Amino acid sequence: MPNPCIKQASNNFERQDTYRYLLGRYYVWGIMRSQKGIKMLNIYYGDMPEAIYNTSLYFDNTYYDNWLQDDFSKKMIKSVDKAVVLSGQAVESKALGVIPVTKLSGGLKTLLLISHQPHKIFNASTCGDNCAKWILKIAERCDTDITINLRHIMDFGSGHFQIRILNNDTVVNNMSELVQVAGYYI
Amino acid sequence: MxxxxxxxxxxxxxxxxxxxxxxxxxxxxxxxxxxxxxxxxxxxxxxxxxxxxxxxxxxxxxxxxxxxxxxxxxxxxxxxxxxxxxxxxxxxxxxxxxxxxxxxxxxxxxxxxxxxxxxxxxxxxxxxxxxxxxxxxxxxxxxxxxxxLYNKDAFAEKPDKVIVEDSNSAYQFFDELCKREGIYCEPAGGKSEIYRCVQKSREDRILVIADGAAFGPEIERVMSLKYAKKMVCFLPESFEWLILNSGLIKEKELSVILENPSDFIESERYFSWERFFTKLLTDKTKDSYLAYRKDKLNPTYFQEVNRAKIVNGIQEVAGSKII
CATH class of the missing domain: 3.40.50 (Rossmann fold)
Incomplete structure (x- = not known):
């Protein structure tokens, strides 16, 4: 009788190999695209060991004051947390009054991380659907490709967009195309 | 608790x-x-x-x-x-x-x-x-x-295909209803297979029937398919709950339990509510002509009067005719 543990281990190795292959392929593809000046939002669905999972904690210990000072960040903060930036260390929130930056919402902290550390991969499932349009905007204005990790199906709205799903290396242009792929990997 | x-x-x-x-x-x-x-x-x-x-x-x-x-x-x-x-x-x-x-x-x-x-x-x-x-x-x-976050959907049209969570009694019952209406009914083979099943379906209008009591982990990806498919979900607590709620089983105590199930369901004993409703229905019908088995539905439930009672109960819960 075959040992189920061996089968399990073999499946894990196969999964890891596929994962490494896809990341490698994406890396080469990313260099080619950067050379052509084309940028895109990449999403990896499901568990991703490289991604920073607890984005709130990571933000609290790594953010710089100037992350809050640019107009784009101020707009995001106003839109998501309904808060006005007072300084690099404090905001005035409609619900909570004057609070330190570490008390911003988990979703907003993740947006600020994606925006200011585009080479890192963050768990964007800490973001609600009200952050989706901002993720698309960050990807649009960033000089490089952005990659995020999602463990749920974020609703990017009914508009047109271009997102590459790294799990199976496909580009989707709207939610109808996205949901038909993403559900297999979460 | x-x-x-x-x-x-x-x-x-x-x-x-x-x-x-x-x-x-x-x-x-x-x-x-x-x-x-x-x-x-x-x-x-x-x-x-x-x-x-x-x-x-x-x-x-x-x-x-x-x-x-x-x-x-x-x-x-x-x-x-x-x-x-x-x-x-x-x-x-x-x-x-x-x-x-x-x-x-x-x-x-x-x-x-x-x-x-x-x-x-x-x-x-x-x-x-x-x-x-x-x-x-x-x-x-x-x-x-x-x-x-997840409300019950409205049923406006008759479906072309019905997908039922598994092949047990619920599927057997709905399959019988579908045959009468000339609708194809398919067992998904478990709640985690429903997404795949809907995704692969070529029919125009799809109705998904599953036990809402344990469907929480699946609801998001299944509901997201509304962007790509004409699909509605009917997610009562469970099929057993539908039977209990239909009035087919005459028991005074039942209405009290169904009104506030949480007062009777000990969380340590029942991981999810559908297990409680299965036990309740099995116990209440034991040794009677309506004796319930989850794996094979007692043919009595297909009899005209009994079937009509359950169907009426389903319509009441869904808000309109679903099949």
């Missing part, structure tokens, strides 16, 4: 008020609605008591479980409502699911991840919204409540 428990968490600025109905409640929804703030307030109250300036009003003890030593800490919590914030990856693990299954606590978990190891109900997935605000001693208090 059993029963529904109201929880009020407040300080001078904020007030949360909601009711926890069963063993697992999921908090999600938009960012910046106050999920983390709620859990931090409970944590500060549990640690500092009244000196925190935060008031937690609940007949059960409210505690917060964090990543560090979660297994050891969880063993100490008895008959409590356990809150877990986002960022705690352990909630996805099988070990956590095993602990939840064995414990007599209720759990309120803030996460957007689908927790496939936990059989939570579609009716216990909530977001937080602010309903009103007033000024109190110069501060602003926002009154919050929980609201259902």
């Amino acid at each position: 059993k029963g529904s428990h109201e929880v009020i968490v407040q300080n001078k600025r904020l007030r949360y008020r909601f009711v926890v109905h069963r063993n697992i409640t999921i908090l999600r929804g938009d960012s910046a609605t106050g999920k983390t703030t709620l859990i931090e307030m409970i944590k500060n109250n549990a640690r500092e008591g009244i000196e925190s300036g935060i008031e937690v009003i609940c007949e059960k003890k409210c505690v917060v479980l964090e990543k560090e030593n979660w297994e050891r800490n969880l063993k100490e919590y008895k008959d409590s409502i356990v809150f877990i914030d986002e960022g705690n990856a352990f909630v996805k693990s099988e070990d956590f699911a095993t602990c939840v299954k064995k414990s007599d606590n209720y759990y309120v978990i803030a996460t957007r991840d689908s927790l496939f190891n936990l059989p939570y109900s579609i009716r216990e997935i909530y977001g937080i919204r602010n309903t009103s605000g007033n000024r109190y001693q110069g501060t602003k208090r926002l009154y919050s409540e929980l609201y259902h």
Whole structure:
């Protein structure tokens, strides 16, 4: 009788190999695209060991004051947390009054991380659907490709967009195309 | 633990008020609605008591479980409502699911991840919204409540295809109904296969029937297919609940139980409510002509009068004819 543990281990190795292959392929593809000046939002669905999972904690210990000072960040903060930036260390929130930056919402902290550390991969499932349009905007204005990790199906709205799903290396242009792929990997 | 428990968490600025109905409640929804703030307030109250300036009003003890030593800490919590914030990856693990299954606590978990190891109900997935605000001693208090994220769909058209969660009695019953209407009925082979089944379907209008009591982990990806397919979901607690609710079984006690199931369902004994309803139906029909078996539906249920009663009950729950 075959040992189920061996089968399990073999499946894990196969999964890891596929994962490494896809990341490698994406890396080469990313260099080619950067050379052509084309940028895109990449999403990896499901568990991703490289991604920073607890984005709130990571933000609290790594953010710089100037992350809050640019107009784009101020707009995001106003839109998501309904808060006005007072300084690099404090905001005035409609619900909570004057609070330190570490008390911003988990979703907003993740947006600020994606925006200011585009080479890192963050768990964007800490973001609600009200952050989706901002993720698309960050990807649009960033000089490089952005990659995020999602463990749920974020609703990017009914508009047109271009997102590459790294799990199976496909580009989707709207939610109808996205949901038909993403559900297999979460 | 059993029963529904109201929880009020407040300080001078904020007030949360909601009711926890069963063993697992999921908090999600938009960012910046106050999920983390709620859990931090409970944590500060549990640690500092009244000196925190935060008031937690609940007949059960409210505690917060964090990543560090979660297994050891969880063993100490008895008959409590356990809150877990986002960022705690352990909630996805099988070990956590095993602990939840064995414990007599209720759990309120803030996460957007689908927790496939936990059989939570579609009716216990909530977001937080602010309903009103007033000024109190110069501060602003926002009154919050929980609201259902996944509502029952409207059934406007007759489906071309019906997908039923598994091949047990529910499928056998709905298959019989579908045959009469000339509709193709397919068993999905488990709730985790429903997404794949809908995705591969070529029919125009698809009706999905599954047990809502444990469909929580699947609801998001299945419902997301509405972007790509004409699909509606009918998600009652369970097929057994539909039979019990139809009035086919004459028992005085039944209406009392069905009105407030949480008062009768001990979380330690029943991981999800559909197991309770299966046992209840099996016990109530034992040794009678309606004797119920989950794997093979008693032919009595297909008889004209009995079938009509169940169908009427289904229509009442769905709001209109579904097949």
